[in-house]
Amino acid sequence: MSWGSWENFLAMGGYALYVWGSYAVTLALVIAELALLALRKRNAVERIR
Amino acid sequence: MSINWFKYSSPQTFFPLAGKLALGFGVLAFLACGVGLYLGFFVAPTDAQQGESYRIIFIHVPAAWMSMFLYVVMAFWAGLGLAFNTRLSGMMASAIAPTGALFTFISLWTGSFWGKPTWGTWWVWDARLTSELILLFLYFGFMALQAAIDDPRRADKAGAVLALVGVVNVPIIYFSVKWWNTLHQGASVSLSKAPSMAAVMLAGMLVMAFGFWFYSIAAVLLRARCIMLERERSSEWAGQYARGAA
Numbered sequence: 001m002s003w004g005s006w007e008n009f010l011a012m013g014g015y016a017l018y019v020w021g022s023y024a025v026t027l028a029l030v031i032a033e034l035a036l037l038a039l040r041k042r043n044a045v046e047r048i049r
Numbered sequence: 050m051s052i053n054w055f056k057y058s059s060p061q062t063f064f065p066l067a068g069k070l071a072l073g074f075g076v077l078a079f080l081a082c083g084v085g086l087y088l089g090f091f092v093a094p095t096d097a098q099q100g101e102s103y104r105i106i107f108i109h110v111p112a113a114w115m116s117m118f119l120y121v122v123m124a125f126w127a128g129l130g131l132a133f134n135t136r137l138s139g140m141m142a143s144a145i146a147p148t149g150a151l152f153t154f155i156s157l158w159t160g161s162f163w164g165k166p167t168w169g170t171w172w173v174w175d176a177r178l179t180s181e182l183i184l185l186f187l188y189f190g191f192m193a194l195q196a197a198i199d200d201p202r203r204a205d206k207a208g209a210v211l212a213l214v215g216v217v218n219v220p221i222i223y224f225s226v227k228w229w230n231t232l233h234q235g236a237s238v239s240l241s242k243a244p245s246m247a248a249v250m251l252a253g254m255l256v257m258a259f260g261f262w263f264y265s266i267a268a269v270l271l272r273a274r275c276i277m278l279e280r281e282r283s284s285e286w287a288g289q290y291a292r293g294a295a
């Protein structure tokens with residue numbers, strides 16, 4: 001699959017909103033989960049100490 | 050080589066193992082998702098009917114699979130804890146729920162973003178979509194019920210009953226596209242017939258499914274570690290760990 005240019009890749013054949021809207025939210029949620037886990041771990045350790 | 054698995058059934062011994070496993074599965078998840086996205090965006094061709102919008106499939110289907118699979122695993126651990134009253138089982142069930150809810154939400158969200166260009170609507174009350182939404186509410190219900198009960202052992206028991214009753218919803222989601230006329234398409238991949246999609250698209254989707262699977266294992270183990278520290282905060286091992294982690 002050759003996109004030719006970054007503009008074409010980002011445009012996703014006119015479906016940019018739907019494709020990137022799906023991927024961006026997924027990525028944001030995964031990062032949020034990992035951040036919340038790191039925070040929860042730090043709070044747990046601090047409560048013990 | 051013989052491994053004494055029961056050795057790892059206590060939080061004290063499972064805690065360091067879970068940390069190492071989480072790191073390993075995290076690395077595997079990163080690699081698998083990298084390969085899967087490469088296949089999905091740079092190897093897989095444009096779909097003849099749907100154009101580029103179909104590329105949502107590389108997260109939509111793996112997320113939907115994980116949402117159902119994680120529920121079954123959560124119900125399994127919950128049931129094990131209810132039957133044998135083992136400490137770690139309830140912790141595992143509690144650790145799975147938020148990640149299960151995450152993947153359920155992702156599958157609904159990406160489904161909506163795929164439905165709009167292909168069906169012309171963000172949402173429809175069809176059997177597949179509705180039963181998946183019920184799955185999200187089951188995860189939320191499980192978490193809310195556990196959060197509402199102060200004693201963790203009682204919270205585990207109450208949650209286990211809810212998890213086990215709710216497991217009936219999983220086959221309903223899976224077979225909904227067969228049992229009812231739905232707007233949602235039938236299964237793209239099944240054990241009984243050849244997959245109805247191009248080999249490279251299928252490969253990208255399966256690699257992403259492995260990536261999500263590895264990610265889930267890593268996230269669940271990290272959360273299980275938090276729960277172990279929270280519930281066993283007055284124990285000697287937790288104290289030692291907390292001082293060492295300073």
